[in-house]
Amino acid sequence: MQILQPAEWKKPRGFSHGVVAEGPGRWVILAGQTGGDEAGNYAPDMAAQVGTALKRIIKLLGEAGAGPEHIVRLTWYLTSRSEYEAAGAGIGAAWKETLGRNFPPSTLLYIGGLVDERAKVEIEVTAFVPGA
Template sequence: MRILQPAEWSKPRGFSHGVVVEGPGRWVVLAGQTGSDETGSYAPDMAAQVATALNRIIKLLAEASAGPEHIVRLTWYLTSRSEYETAGAGIGAAWKETLARNFPPSTLLFVGGLVDERAKVEIEVTAFVPSA
C-alpha cells in the first residue's frame, strides 16, 4: 500500500488523503461498528465508545487474519460535533492503543442519530491484505 501525498500539500494529521493498493490479495469489508460492548451496553461518553468500536474493529480484522496495518479506508459517523471535540484526547489515546501509527484515508460525518439511540459513533472499515 502506498500513501498518496502530493509534495506541495501539507500532511494531514490523523489520516491520509488516499492510498494505492496493487497486486493480488483479499479485501476485508466490515459493517459499521458501534461502541457497544459484548452485552450490548454503551459507555456514556464518546471517547469510551470510540475505544470500544476500535477494539471491535481490531477483533474482526483478526478474524480475517488482518490487522490495523491493512486498513485502507475508515468512515466515521458521529452524533455530536461538540462531544467529538471534547473527547479528542481520549479518542487519540484509543487510536494509539488500537491503530498505532496507521493513518488510513478517513471520512468523518456528523449525523442526526444512529439506529441505536445510545450509540454516539459508528465506524466502517475497508481493509486489503496482500497475498504472501
C-alpha cells in the same frame, strides 16, 4: 500500500488523503461498528465508545487474518461535533492503543443519530491484505 501525499500539500493530521493497494490479495469489508460492548452496553462518553468500536474493528480484522496496518479506509458517523471535539485526547489514546501509527484515509460525518439511540459513533472499515 502506497500513501498518496502530493509534495505541495500539507500533510494531514490523523489520516491520509489516499492509498494505493495493488497486486494479489484479499479485501476485508466490515459493517459499521458502534461503541457497544458484547453485552450491548454503551459507555456514556464519546471517547470510550470510540475505543470500544476500534477494539471491535481490531477483533474482526483478526478474524480475517488482518490487522490495523491493512486498513485502507475508515468512515466515521458521529452524532455530536461538540462531544467529538471535547473527546479528542481520549480518542487519540484509543487510536494509539488499537491502530498505533496507522493513519488511513478517513471521512467523518456528523449525523442526526444512529439506530441504537445510545450509540454516539459508528465506524466502517475497508482493509486490504496483500497476497503472500
